[in-house]
Amino acid sequence: MKLSNVLSGGRSTPQALPNFDSTTVFVRATASYLRGEAFPRLGMISPAAKPLTPILNALPRSVRTTGYTWGGASEGVSPDDLGEIDIESFREWVVDQYPKRGYPAVIVGSSNGAAVFLAAALGIPFLPQTFLLPIRRSMGPDDIREDIHWGIQHASAFLEANPNVSLHQMHDPNQDRLMVRKLAYFRTKVRSLGSAYQSFLETVLEPGGTIIVLECDYEWPAIELGDRHSFQLGGLGGLEPREYYEGSDRIAHFLAEQGADDRRWDVPEPDGEVPEAEWGFDDALREDIERVAEQRRYEIRRLCFDDPRDLSPFVADLYRDRYDRRGYDSNRLFVQSFALVEPWWTLRTGSVPYWSAFNTQPDADFVESYLDTAEPYDDVRANLFSHGVESAGLASIDRWRQVLERGRVQNGFVGVDTEEYPYDVKTHIRYHADLPDEIRDRYPHPSSMAIDRFDSAASEMQGSYSIDWREG
Numbered sequence: 001m002k003l004s005n006v007l008s009g010g011r012s013t014p015q016a017l018p019n020f021d022s023t024t025v026f027v028r029a030t031a032s033y034l035r036g037e038a039f040p041r042l043g044m045i046s047p048a049a050k051p052l053t054p055i056l057n058a059l060p061r062s063v064r065t066t067g068y069t070w071g072g073a074s075e076g077v078s079p080d081d082l083g084e085i086d087i088e089s090f091r092e093w094v095v096d097q098y099p100k101r102g103y104p105a106v107i108v109g110s111s112n113g114a115a116v117f118l119a120a121a122l123g124i125p126f127l128p129q130t131f132l133l134p135i136r137r138s139m140g141p142d143d144i145r146e147d148i149h150w151g152i153q154h155a156s157a158f159l160e161a162n163p164n165v166s167l168h169q170m171h172d173p174n175q176d177r178l179m180v181r182k183l184a185y186f187r188t189k190v191r192s193l194g195s196a197y198q199s200f201l202e203t204v205l206e207p208g209g210t211i212i213v214l215e216c217d218y219e220w221p222a223i224e225l226g227d228r229h230s231f232q233l234g235g236l237g238g239l240e241p242r243e244y245y246e247g248s249d250r251i252a253h254f255l256a257e258q259g260a261d262d263r264r265w266d267v268p269e270p271d272g273e274v275p276e277a278e279w280g281f282d283d284a285l286r287e288d289i290e291r292v293a294e295q296r297r298y299e300i301r302r303l304c305f306d307d308p309r310d311l312s313p314f315v316a317d318l319y320r321d322r323y324d325r326r327g328y329d330s331n332r333l334f335v336q337s338f339a340l341v342e343p344w345w346t347l348r349t350g351s352v353p354y355w356s357a358f359n360t361q362p363d364a365d366f367v368e369s370y371l372d373t374a375e376p377y378d379d380v381r382a383n384l385f386s387h388g389v390e391s392a393g394l395a396s397i398d399r400w401r402q403v404l405e406r407g408r409v410q411n412g413f414v415g416v417d418t419e420e421y422p423y424d425v426k427t428h429i430r431y432h433a434d435l436p437d438e439i440r441d442r443y444p445h446p447s448s449m450a451i452d453r454f455d456s457a458a459s460e461m462q463g464s465y466s467i468d469w470r471e472g
Contacts, residue, residue, distance in 0.1 A: 012044060014089040018075040019044040021132040022278065023111045025339040031097035033120045033343040040432040042339060056426040057417050064425050065178055068388040073182035076136035083157035087165050087188055090131045091196035098125045102206050104451045108197070108289060109214030110281045113341050113355035114311040120343040121318060123448025124212075125204075127197055129285050130278060133158070133186040141173040141180050142260055144267045148223065148231050150184065155229050164192040166228045166284075168277035173265060174244075174254065175237045175358070175391045187277040191284035198292055210299040210451050211289055213472065215281040217306050221245060221270035232277045233267050236308065238360035238393015245270060254392035279308040279357070290472060300472025301455065309357050310466040313370045316354045317465075318457065320374075323350060328443050333407070334414070335367055335382035340431040349435070350443040351381070359384050359422065364395040364403050371406045380407030381438070383414045383431040386424035397421055414438050 013019055020042075028043035056064075077085065107119055107126045119126040135154070139147055151169045159167060170185040179185075193201070201211070221241050222230040234244035243251055247264030255263050275282050286302075293300050305311055316333070323330035334351035336342065338358050346353045354370065356363045371377070382404055397418045404411040415430035415438075449457075458469040 014093050016077045016081075016085045016133050017090045017093060018132055018134050020071065020075060022113070022339050023128045023131055026111060026113060026116050026341065027094050027097055027126065027128060029116050029341045029343055030119045030126045031099075033116075034099055034123065034125065036344075038344040038432070039342050041429050054426075056429075057420045057424060059425070061423050064423050065388045067425065068178040069181055072134065072179040073136060076134040076183050079135050079137060079154045082135065082154055083161050085133065085158055085161065087131065087162050087190060088194050088196060091127075091190065091194050094127055095196050095200040098200075098204075100204060103204050103209065104206050105210040105212055106201060106205055107212045107214055108193075109285065110216035110279060110308070112214060112216065112279065112308055112311055113336065113338070113357070114315045114353075115214055116341050116343055117315050117319070117346070117353040117355065118311070120347065121315075121322070121449050122451065122454060127200070129189050129282065131188050131190075133188055135184040135186060136182065137184050138182060139180070141177045142255070142262065142265060144171060144173070144233060144265050147171050147180075147184065148225065148268070151229070151231060152225050154184075155186070155226065158186070159226075159228055162188070164194070165190055166282055167230070168222070168274065169225070169229065169231045170235060170277040171231070171233055172235045172237075174234060174239060174251075174393070175387060175389070177258070177389050177391065178387070185277075189275065189282040189285070191282055192288040193285070193292060201292065201298070202296060205296075205298060208297060208299065210301055211293055211472075213286055213289055213300060213302045215283075215286070215302055215304045216276075216279050216308050217304060218276045218280045218308055219273040220276040220280070222272070222274045223268055224271045230274050232274070233265065235278055236276060237358050238362065238391060238395075250392045257390070293472065302468070302470050302472055303458070304468040304470070305466055307466070309355075309363065309366045312355045312366070313374075314461060314465040314467050316352050316370065317374070317461070319352045321457070322446055322449065323352070326446060329441070331378035332439070332441075333371075333377045333380045334439075335380070337363075337383055338385035340383045340385050340415075340427070342432050342435060344445075345432070345435045347445050348442060349439040350441050351439060352377075356382070359387070359395060359400075360391075360393045361395045361399065362393070364399050368403050368406070371403070376406075376408055378407060378409040380404045380411045381414050382416075383427065384416050384421055384424070386420075386422040386427050388423055388425075390422060394422060412438070
């Protein structure tokens with residue numbers, strides 16, 4: 001039996017919208033919290049896999065890495081079907097996840113793990129701009145020019161069927177090395193609300209309600225392949241953008257370890273910079289939001305930041321202040337990596353949430369930088385997303401331990417097999433299962449923060465953080 005079959009809970013999303021993607025998980029996590037539910041196993045791993053948890057990491061590493069590759073491939077669609085994919089069905093799926101009731105505000109925009117906790121604090125939905133469209137194809141992970149040519153051949157049918165979408169073809173032979181062997185990554189950004197998002201806003205947003213536009217200005221060098229179609233080599237993580245295109249000692253060492261023939265990637269020069277495929281914001285969506293807001297007399301607030309990780313310190317300290325005001329112990333920080341987010345239990349245990357975009361050296365540096373400026377925490381914990389490859393720029397377990405040791409009284413990992421990271425398959429189940437056992441404190445879930453109170457707090461706090469809170 002394939003490892004992917006063991007973990008999969010079956011398709012529960014529209015055709016071509018993958019279960020195993022950050023955006024999908026963030027929507028599910030937010031919706032679960034708004035329904036008053038915990039969020040186990042990334043929201044889609046079969047409960048039948050739980051009894052198998054103890055044996056997953058006993059499998060040979062070759063079996064586990066193969067599981068990552070074929071698990072991703074099982075989510076892909078045929079390139080012959082690209083003309084039949086309608087991104088509107090993705091938006092319909094998003095709004096169907098949320099309880100249909102009145103909300104004082106809705107977040108719309110960049111995909112971001114900290115936005116899950118912001119939405120939980122405000123008790124409101126999160127509607128993402130970016131979706132992953134994975135397409136089945138077989139290719140060497142270092143065959144960059146071949147992937148570019150493949151994308152040019154196959155993108156037109158999808159773009160013709162989806163005229164209000166930009167396509168950011170992404171190929172990361174470092175962090176996604178296992179997956180790109182069998183998948184092409186088409187990350188798509190909707191440039192309009194579409195009927196599903198607009199109808200949802202008009203149905204659930206209270207009169208005079210607020211649309212919070214989440215705008216991550218993070219950009220990446222890209223190669224223009226056509227109208228609304230660009231190619232991005234690499235992505236946010238352990239390497240600088242220029243290293244992917246120009247090479248470096250770190251990349252040469254990584255490729256040597258992988259048994260590759262070359263010591264840098266053969267790729268055309270980028271034409272310029274575009275919004276980063278997974279995390280960046282396409283401004284065209286804001287223009288459509290402004291149109292709807294004017295028609296319906298909604299308020300607009302823009303929450304802008306340069307790096308996707310810039311939002312995390314602001315959200316963490318927002319929670320810490322809320323806990324202090326309620327007399328809760330606010331001295332536990334819980335760092336949650338990439339898709340391993342759990343808002344219900346985080347708040348139930350009185351933990352301050354801090355989202356880490358991934359598991360790399362820069363991510364560890366961001367957390368450490370926050371701890372340098374924050375009031376000291378007594379307890380610092382973290383989970384770690386494992387992606388099955390010792391990618392260049394990965395932060396080691398010892399590096400993460402160094403960060404967690406900033407906890408003055410306690411520290412440690414939650415749901416992490418430190419001997420197997422980053423091949424730790426069972427962390428995708430244990431990150432949730434171990435949380436209530438590792439952290440025994442229990443607090444009532446705080447009531448939702450009023451939007452006018454948040455508006456005032458964000459205005460006051462923004463000068464101390466790398467965010468910009470402004471009226472639309």
